[in-house]
Amino acid sequence: MMSTQQGKRIHFIGAGNMASAMLRGLVSSGFSPALLSCSAPAETETQRLVDELGIRAAADNLELLTHCDAIVLGVKPQILKAVCEELAPFLASTNRQPLVISIAAGTTTQSIAEWLKQDPDLLPLVRSMPNTPAQVGMGASGLFATPAVKADQKSLVQQIFEAFGIAVWVEDESQLHAVTALSGSGPAYVFEFIKGMADAGVSLGLSPEVSRQLAEATVAGAAKLCAASSDEEISTLQRKVMSPGGTTEQGVRVLQSEQLTATVSRAMEAARDQSLYLAGEGPGPAKN
Ligand SMILES: NC(=O)c1ccc[n+]([C@@H]2O[C@H](COP(=O)([O-])OP(=O)(O)OC[C@H]3O[C@@H](n4cnc5c(N)ncnc54)[C@H](OP(=O)(O)O)[C@@H]3O)[C@@H](O)[C@H]2O)c1
The missing domain is CATH 1.10.3730.10 (ProC C-terminal domain-like)
Structure with missing residues (x-):
């Protein structure tokens, strides 16, 4: 599997419950650990994933972003703004804009784009709502893509979320409220x-x-x-x-x-x- 998306580099900011579940799913479904990485303040958390999955850990949130195809924002909603503001200068300076994927509950693409200092119409951004059975490979995720997300990026996202369950797209971001209430x-x-x-x-x-x-x-x-x-x-x-x-x-x-x-x-x-x-x-x- 994964023939078209092999070789994509994905960096996770945050290494907590949901990021770990996603990373485990990715490795067990065939994504190469060498192309997966994470960063978080507590080194013990990232080291645990390095030891368990063979992925890479970055010394900080920016170290491994240069060659990334996708950045997963896997932190709690209340610190997402600070993390986005940390990423903003990188996104402003790179000529190889990565896809940004948020798993934060309740934070709109409009807010994330604003904190990243990006035009919401031009930033390829996916907002997702996964659920806890992701921890046992049986998650159910709702996904919403902004207009700038290209077909191959959507297909990468689909593969990422299907690595730990099922994933469905919603056309309208406001439908994520219903996804939140359901799955x-x-x-x-x-x-x-x-x-x-x-x-x-x-x-x-x-x-x-x-x-x-x-x-x-x-x-x-x-x-x-x-x-x-x-x-x-x-x-x-x-x-x-x-x-x-x-x-x-x-x-x-x-x-x-x-x-x-x-x-x-x-x-x-x-x-x-x-x-x-x-x-x-x-x-x-x-x-x-
Ligand atoms: N758990 C769920 O069921 C679920 C379902 C749907 C969506 N979500 C969403 O998933 C996101 C993560 O939830 P979670 O349950 O996985 O939380 P969690 O276990 O508390 O994980 C949060 C992670 O973020 C890291 N972090 C904190 N500050 C950071 C910073 N400045 N830079 C980089 N990493 C930082 C934490 O590292 P330290 O421990 O070192 O501080 C930790 O690894 C949330 O936005 C939540 O809304 C969760």
Whole structure:
């Protein structure tokens, strides 16, 4: 794989949870460690990735940028401005403009371009919203590209994010609020459901270990079956496990009468509203 994108140099600024997950995915999917690098204040963090993956660590954020094809901004949103301002003189002086990829939640391409002192119409910039299952190679990422991102750069980004899961593009940057509410926050909703199933299994007489194992495997298995049956409606898959007069029918009847889907919908609206609020674009979720 990767035939067209082999040879691309990618530098990560930040070496924390998400950057490490992405780097592990890249190395295990065939990107050459020699072309991957990272920088972060704590040398122990970067050295751990050097030892584990054979990538390079830079002494500072600027050292390895000269020959880079892509720079991943993998720091927390609150220090992104300072990091961008550090990169601005480099971008102003280079005649080989790299693609910039941000993984920072809630920070717009407009702000990033402004901090990098670049024209937002000319800067090739991708804003992404990955999620924590990236740590086990099963992430789900939403991606948005500014108009200056070229087709080969989009394809590099697709390969980077598919190295640790699935990746989808959105046409409009504001749709990243919905991505945040769905896949960004979604792992926590699913944990809530797994916890509910595991606790209920214990109430019904199973040991905590057995109940948790069954709950985890059931959610993972149902998701995999759903993905393998994408030509079928989810409601059809559901009916297939619900024989008339059987046990599943009774369980699903309770979930439906308690309006589980409406509750999920309200949870996602609250997360979307908080995402808008954090971006300074809305009043936040209604408190109830
Ligand atoms: N974790 C998630 O589930 C998730 C999901 C979607 C998006 N994201 C986004 O991913 C980004 C990183 O999150 P994370 O969970 O990976 O955070 P994290 O584990 O705290 O990692 C942040 C990294 O940034 C480094 N850093 C701090 N200041 C720096 C500087 N001036 N120059 C270079 N590196 C610097 C830190 O190094 P030191 O430890 O040495 O300070 C650390 O390696 C955030 O913007 C977040 O919004 C995370």
